Amino acid sequence: MEEKYFGHSVERKEGRGKVTGRAQYVDDLAFPDMIHGVTVRSSIARGRILGIRYGEGIPWNEFAIVTAKDIPGTNEISLILHDQPCLASEFINHPEEPVVLLAHPDKYLLEEARRAVHIDIEPLPAVFTIEDSLAKRTIIWGEDNVLKAYHVDKGDVDGAWATADVIVEGEYRTGAQEQLYIENQGMIAVANPADGVTVWGSLQCPYYVHKALVPIFGLPAEKIRVIQAETGGGFGGKEEYPSMIAAHAALLAWKSGKRVKIVYDRAEDMVATTKRHPSRTRHRTGVTRDGKLVAMDIDLVIDGGAYATLSAVVLSRATIHSAGPYVCPNVRIRSQAVATNAPPHGAFRGFGAPQSIFAVERHLDQVARAVNLAPEELRRRNFLHRDQTTATGQIIHEDVNFDGLLDRAFKESDYHAKRERFAKENPGATVKRGIGFSTFMHGAGFTGSGEVYLASVVELEATAEGCVRVLAASTEIGQGANTIFSQIAADALGISYDRIEVAQPDTGAVPNSGPTVASRTSMVVGNLVEKAALDLKKTLVESGLLCDACTEDEFVRACKRYIETRGPLRTRSQYEPPPGLHWDDTTYSGDAYGTYAWAVYVAEVAVDTLTYEARVTDFIAVQEIGKVIHPVLAAGQIEGGVAQAIGMALYENVAWREGRMANGQMTNYIMPTAADIPPIRVFFEEQPYPFGPHGAKGIGELPMDGPAPSILNAIENATGVCLREIPATPEVLMEAMAGKAGALV
Amino acid sequence: MSETVAKINIACIVNGARQRVQAYPMARLLDILREEMHLTGTKEGCGEGECGACAVLLNGAIVNSCLVPAIEADGSEIRTIEGVASGDQLSAVQSAFLECGGAQCGICTPGMVIAAMALLARHPHPGDAEIREGLAGNLCRCTGYQKIFASVVRACKTSGEKLAGTR
Numbered sequence: 007m008e009e010k011y012f013g014h015s016v017e018r019k020e021g022r023g024k025v026t027g028r029a030q031y032v033d034d035l036a037f038p039d040m041i042h043g044v045t046v047r048s049s050i051a052r053g054r055i056l057g058i059r060y061g062e063g064i065p066w067n068e069f070a071i072v073t074a075k076d077i078p079g080t081n082e083i084s085l086i087l088h089d090q091p092c093l094a095s096e097f098i099n100h101p102e103e104p105v106v107l108l109a110h111p112d113k114y115l116l117e118e119a120r121r122a123v124h125i126d127i128e129p130l131p132a133v134f135t136i137e138d139s140l141a142k143r144t145i146i147w148g149e150d151n152v153l154k155a156y157h158v159d160k161g162d163v164d165g166a167w168a169t170a171d172v173i174v175e176g177e178y179r180t181g182a183q184e185q186l187y188i189e190n191q192g193m194i195a196v197a198n199p200a201d202g203v204t205v206w207g208s209l210q211c212p213y214y215v216h217k218a219l220v221p222i223f224g225l226p227a228e229k230i231r232v233i234q235a236e237t238g239g240g241f242g243g244k245e246e247y248p249s250m251i252a253a254h255a256a257l258l259a260w261k262s263g264k265r266v267k268i269v270y271d272r273a274e275d276m277v278a279t280t281k282r283h284p285s286r287t288r289h290r291t292g293v294t295r296d297g298k299l300v301a302m303d304i305d306l307v308i309d310g311g312a313y314a315t316l317s318a319v320v321l322s323r324a325t326i327h328s329a330g331p332y333v334c335p336n337v338r339i340r341s342q343a344v345a346t347n348a349p350p351h352g353a354f355r356g357f358g359a360p361q362s363i364f365a366v367e368r369h370l371d372q373v374a375r376a377v378n379l380a381p382e383e384l385r386r387r388n389f390l391h392r393d394q395t396t397a398t399g400q401i402i403h404e405d406v407n408f409d410g411l412l413d414r415a416f417k418e419s420d421y422h423a424k425r426e427r428f429a430k431e432n433p434g435a436t437v438k439r440g441i442g443f444s445t446f447m448h449g450a451g452f453t454g455s456g457e458v459y460l461a462s463v464v465e466l467e468a469t470a471e472g473c474v475r476v477l478a479a480s481t482e483i484g485q486g487a488n489t490i491f492s493q494i495a496a497d498a499l500g501i502s503y504d505r506i507e508v509a510q511p512d513t514g515a516v517p518n519s520g521p522t523v524a525s526r527t528s529m530v531v532g533n534l535v536e537k538a539a540l541d542l543k544k545t546l547v548e549s550g551l552l553c554d555a556c557t558e559d560e561f562v563r564a565c566k567r568y569i570e571t572r573g574p575l576r577t578r579s580q581y582e583p584p585p586g587l588h589w590d591d592t593t594y595s596g597d598a599y600g601t602y603a604w605a606v607y608v609a610e611v612a613v614d615t616l617t618y619e620a621r622v623t624d625f626i627a628v629q630e631i632g633k634v635i636h637p638v639l640a641a642g643q644i645e646g647g648v649a650q651a652i653g654m655a656l657y658e659n660v661a662w663r664e665g666r667m668a669n670g671q672m673t674n675y676i677m678p679t680a681a682d683i684p685p686i687r688v689f690f691e692e693q694p695y696p697f698g699p700h701g702a703k704g705i706g707e708l709p710m711d712g713p714a715p716s717i718l719n720a721i722e723n724a725t726g727v728c729l730r731e732i733p734a735t736p737e738v739l740m741e742a743m744a745g746k747a748g749a750l751v
Numbered sequence: 752m753s754e755t756v757a758k759i760n761i762a763c764i765v766n767g768a769r770q771r772v773q774a775y776p777m778a779r780l781l782d783i784l785r786e787e788m789h790l791t792g793t794k795e796g797c798g799e800g801e802c803g804a805c806a807v808l809l810n811g812a813i814v815n816s817c818l819v820p821a822i823e824a825d826g827s828e829i830r831t832i833e834g835v836a837s838g839d840q841l842s843a844v845q846s847a848f849l850e851c852g853g854a855q856c857g858i859c860t861p862g863m864v865i866a867a868m869a870l871l872a873r874h875p876h877p878g879d880a881e882i883r884e885g886l887a888g889n890l891c892r893c894t895g896y897q898k899i900f901a902s903v904v905r906a907c908k909t910s911g912e913k914l915a916g917t918r
């Protein structure tokens with residue numbers, strides 16, 4: 007097949023709408039009969055609801071008011087478990103938990119009304135930290151506060167300690183992080199018993215929302231329709247939470263008989279919706295004097311917040327990535343997601359991997375020091391290669407060339423020369439410079455048997471004009487999914503890119519190609535697009551209307567003829583796992599992912615010893631992600647992820663007060679600006695993956711994993727201070743440096 | 752409230768066209784653009800002057816329209832993202848964003864395009880530091896800014912950009 011579009015930076019499908027302001031996001035949609043909805047939430051973390059009072063001075067009879075009693079079906083947001091209510095009715099389990107919904111045509115009056123609703127709550131003891139949850143003095147979830155736990159065992163860790171010359175221990179922590187898509191969450195709904203429920207909104211996974219709405223309304227699946235509006239960024243934040251807002255808007259629409267729009271403002275979006283799971287990881291590592299890893303004992307805990315939501319899956323990815331891309335014969339991982347009385351933590355780009363990779367990559371620098379090896383030397387002695395096994399016992403069947411990636415990253419960053427130069431220049435300098443790196447992997451697609459369970463489907467449909475529409479539930483959220491599907495389909499059909507259209511994700515019109523998460527869209531769904539496209543062409547060829555090497559005009563004529571004489575021209579493809587993949591959920595062993603992206607990232611920092619500010623001054627990202635489909639989009643994914651991870655490493659601090667985010671504003675929750683981000687230099691090594699479209703693998707989450715440990719390794723190189731937690735804000739640096747003042751002068 | 756507070760009249764020129772609307776005095780310029788004039792290209796990201804998604808040119812100067820009381824718009828001349836392209840003809844800044852990957856999800860893009868225009872009006876050939884400083888009031892969560900910088904550089908190279916209307 008000719009690659010006319012694959013590998014080239016063609017114009018974005020929806021690019022024009024975005025640069026002209028014509029693209030319509032949910033808050034840009036308005037309808038004559040539409041009214042507005044708001045959510046009244048709990049002010050405290052845990053308690054029993056005693057009653058709801060509606061204050062004076064508000065014309066309450068003009069309002070649609072919804073509480074749990076008004077839910078026609080089951081009061082739950084169904085995801086993996088069924089523990090999270092759509093509206094709290096008896097108990098409150100976290101601050102900002104939704105209790106009452108209000109709708110009215112006048113936004114200003116609605117805001118007054120929201121403030122006039124008082125929810126009386128009798129407080130109950132609450133749990134706010136991983137330690138308190140693990141202590142189990144107060145049980146807030148299930149029998150033991152544990153939302154999920156995994157055990158991974160490879161070899162015999164206890165027996166291996168005796169063979170280690172040195173044992174290195176360390177504890178590492180990562181904070182919560184807000185996704186901070188610039189478009190706040192929002193939904194519009196129409197709902198009534200006759201027509202069912204239709205919602206439009208900002209979301210990543212139309213079929214997740216669909217699945218959640220079915221039990222709430224107790225309607226047959228075909229009476230529920232979910233349509234994605236243009237979506238202004240997701241990063242995981244619009245993976246599971248949109249189900250909640252969709253349910254709320256739909257309940258208000260059901261009650262009022264009107265179309266209802268709920269759009270959060272920034273403060274509500276920040277305090278009420280999900281964030282990255284905070285984590286605590288303890289490593290105990292046995293190593294020989296010449297730097298061979300002999301045992302890795304890892305204890306990983308993530309804070310899931312008040313309900314189970316996606317924590318089990320986030321924990322799974324965190325667990326599998328926690329031992330890094332190294333061969334170690336003996337590995338034991340004990341991991342748990344525990345409940346606290348904070349709003350549930352949720353999906354965020356990287357999905358647990360950035361947390362556990364931060365820990366292992368910081369820790370390996372400590373291990374290297376303990377055996378007097380350069381950090382790169384220690385890693386070189388333990389890198390995973392073809393035919394070796396990961397922590398879960400997965401044999402890697404592809405070439406993995408970490409030495410090559412490392413060489414390239416060091417060359418591009420001038421690593422060795424800089425390390426030498428900084429060592430000379432730093433003593434006596436106020437601003438100290440350092441350089442550090444991390445080596446890591448990211449599994450592409452769903453974990454374990456996830457893709458098999460999903461069994462994603464894509465359809466293609468030709469029109470009589472010779473255009474081809476891609477029908478998939480995968481959402482364009484800025485990453486370029488529509489463009490990539492079009493490139494793949496155009497090449498497979500041998501027609502021009504402009505002839506491909508991608509249908510708006512609408513559960514009433516497109517099949518379930520799975521959620522837009524887990525770096526799976528290009529690799530898994532893209533592959534399905536290609537299969538369906540090849541099948542469409544084959545159908546035309548076999549019907550005798552087209553020869554294999556056709557011109558575009560011939561293709562257009564053939565579509566027209568086919569549709570006139572035989573009816574609709576539609577093909578369908580469904581996911582089939584690559585051969586030979588085995589995963590065992592009970593022992594948590596086997597082929598965790600079909601493939602991985604491999605990467606080496608290098609960060610250079612400048613640390614001001616007067617202000618305690620650390621800045622990233624240069625960044626090199628070298629990765630092997632299979633074949634690159636669209637160079638500009640691919641580099642954009644890496645750059646954007648690196649910038650978010652720089653935020654995670656240095657700036658983005660969620661200040662918690664009794665389970666509530668106290669700094670829910672952009673003024674005091676600081677994400678990086680154009681002035682904070684260094685040049686990010688991106689390099690791809692391309693080794694085709696046989697089961698991705700044209701050899702492509704997943705890319706979206708990878709760049710979130712490596713920057714934080716690289717940056718903290720660089721800070722240690724600059725200052726000699728060993729930081730074990732992020733974000734490394736000036737306060738954290740000041741405290742660490744004060745404890746180590748001698749080393750700085 | 753709707754009964755007690757009277758709306759006021761606001762007259763201004765938006766993208767070259769005369770506009771007359773009624774709004775509550777506490778409404779923001781952002782609200783009258785989006786809700787009264789249906790110019791939804793200008794976005795709200797934070798409502799507190801931090802993100803720049805709501806940036807417009809007010810009498811030639813860049814402002815965050817979420818911080819401007821509607822009453823200040825009375826008698827002014829405003830340019831929003833809808834007034835940047837002429838028909839189907841994209842401006843040099845818009846074309847550059849399209850070609851260089853300066854827009855991912857696109858929600859920051861209208862504000863970024865306005866900020867880039869304001870920057871180029873001040874510095875027709877900005878250096879790296881000027882670009883970073885000129886765009887530091889506009890947050891983008893998707894791109895990591897690299898391709899936005901590249902878009903600005905590309906825009907100054909392409910000759911077409913007439914900066915008329917930006918001052």
Ligand code: FES
Pocket residue numbers: 794795796797798799800801802803804805806815816817818
């Ligand atoms: S919405 Fe105006 S600055 Fe963010």
Ligand code: FES
Pocket residue numbers: 188238239484853854855856857858859860890891892893894
């Ligand atoms: S492109 Fe999404 S916020 Fe900038």
